[in-house]
Amino acid sequence: MNTVVPAKRHYVDPTPFDPGLTEPVGAENESFYRASSWRLMWWKFRRHKVAVAAAFILLAFYLMVPFVEVLAPYNQTKRNGDFIYAPPQGIHLMHEGRLAAPFVYPYKYSFDLESFRRVYTMDTSQPQPIRFLCRGDAYEFWGLWTTNVHLFCPPENGTLFLLGTDRLGRDLFSRILYGARISLTIGIVGIAVSFTLGLFFGGLAGYLGGWVDHVIQRMIEILRSLPELPLWLALSAALPPNWSPILVFFGITIILGLLDWPGLARAVRSKLLSLREEDFVKAAELMGASKQRIIARHLIPNFMSHLIASATLSIPSMILGETALSFLGLGLRPPVTSWGVLLNEAQNLAAVQLHPWLLFPIVPVIIVVLAFNFMGDGLRDAADPYH
Incomplete structure (x- = not known):
């Protein structure tokens, strides 16, 4: 009597490939075995959280490069002779216990005859709001045309030295x-x-x-x-x-x-x-x-x-x-x-x-x-x- 052997069924796991795992979920997972080397590299790279975060940081830096004139509140060569070696100005949101638009306190300086240094003090009675999408120092954008639009600018008749100034009064930021x-x-x-x-x-x-x-x-x-x-x-x-x-x-x-x-x-x-x-x-x-x-x-x-x-x-x-x-x-x-x-x-x-x-x-x-x-x-x- 001939014994009929049932045909072996070919099982395909329908579960998609999970790049978070070290191995594909199913042995016959086509999305894994048919993937190119670049796709496999991308799947493994995005599991490296620190590397992905570092890539986003670098992307932000390099996206900033073409638009530095727009992002910088001052031209790189502008000198502020009255504010040589001025310390950084902090951005504030609260004034006298009330929420306000981002602002800075203006600087007042005096000259110390004993140490021969400029002494800067903040005038907390006169908050100066920061201007956004404003017009400031002129610059040539990509060398194509001259404009003066900035993402943010110093207050009217005020200063905005986020990281202080150097020996010539130039904004360090x-x-x-x-x-x-x-x-x-x-x-x-x-x-x-x-x-x-x-x-x-x-x-x-x-x-x-x-x-x-x-x-x-x-x-x-x-x-x-x-x-x-x-x-x-x-x-x-x-x-x-x-x-x-x-x-x-x-x-x-x-x-x-x-x-x-x-x-x-x-x-x-x-x-x-x-x-x-x-x-x-x-x-x-x-x-x-x-x-x-x-x-x-x-x-x-x-x-x-x-x-x-x-x-x-x-x-x-x-x-x-x-x-x-x-x-x-x-x-x-x-x-x-x-x-x-x-x-x-x-x-x-x-x-x-x-x-x-x-x-x-x-x-x-x-x-x-x-x-x-x-x-x-x-x-x-x-x-x-x-x-």
């Missing part, structure tokens, strides 16, 4: 906003230079091998053996003093990019050495694909996510490099405004002791560097297939 444009941009432009050189030399060393690999590796070892900070100082000091601020900006950017590419080139080389023996590379070679096409279209896209994570972790070092060079007076110079240039005024220990708000430009440097490191850690973990 406005100058920090203007400095963000240079300090944040130099990291992106510098990593573009480093990324291009790293992909080029690392791709040649990893795919071609042989004497090309030996030459590139020896060149990388020579660059890595040189002390980084003295080399930065020497190259920055070699820039002609009569260069315009734009040329100095690009010079510092190229210097930072040229000194950062060896690490990325080694990462590219190690990946290519492991991938060039794969079957898809052999198939491309048999089909007559050129070496340039194999590297650019088949090899590099397979680990681009790792490269992006590595590049993200390199940007903070470039921001800190520009800040250090400008702080030492060998980087960007006035009238260019960057966070390092602003910190250059805090070199005088006596000035910092008397006017500690001059150190405020270091706060955005710390926030941005930490945010890049946290986001880079999240991207690196998300790009790791074994994590």
Whole structure:
């Protein structure tokens, strides 16, 4: 008697993939097994809450860059001669026990003949409301047209120094906003230079091998053996003093990019050495694909996510490099405004002791560097297939 064996039913779990779990809910979950590497990377990255928060912080900083003239209440070069080294003005919402619109108390100053210092006191009897969506100092928006619209402005016939003023009476909060444009941009432009050189030399060393690999590796070892900070100082000091601020900006950017590419080139080389023996590379070679096409279209896209994570972790070092060079007076110079240039005024220990708000430009440097490191850690973990 023949026994009829019932057909094995194929069970598909209808539960959708939950990116919060380390494994898909169902063994046959198509949303997981058919997902691209970029989608899987995104699912793993958004589980890293600290990295996601850091990404939003960086997004806010970089969205601010094109609109600093609108966000800053003062022009970066405007001097308030009557308010030199004025301390920060606080924003208040309560006056004499009643809720009021955001306002500041005006400053009155007197000169102390004993200490030869200006003494600022607040006049709490005359609250001055802050103006919003108002007209203030004129500026050229993106170099296209002249306007004077600001998000918020000082009170009429009043002042608004949220972070105090410097030795020339310039608003420090406005100058920090203007400095963000240079300090944040130099990291992106510098990593573009480093990324291009790293992909080029690392791709040649990893795919071609042989004497090309030996030459590139020896060149990388020579660059890595040189002390980084003295080399930065020497190259920055070699820039002609009569260069315009734009040329100095690009010079510092190229210097930072040229000194950062060896690490990325080694990462590219190690990946290519492991991938060039794969079957898809052999198939491309048999089909007559050129070496340039194999590297650019088949090899590099397979680990681009790792490269992006590595590049993200390199940007903070470039921001800190520009800040250090400008702080030492060998980087960007006035009238260019960057966070390092602003910190250059805090070199005088006596000035910092008397006017500690001059150190405020270091706060955005710390926030941005930490945010890049946290986001880079999240991207690196998300790009790791074994994590």
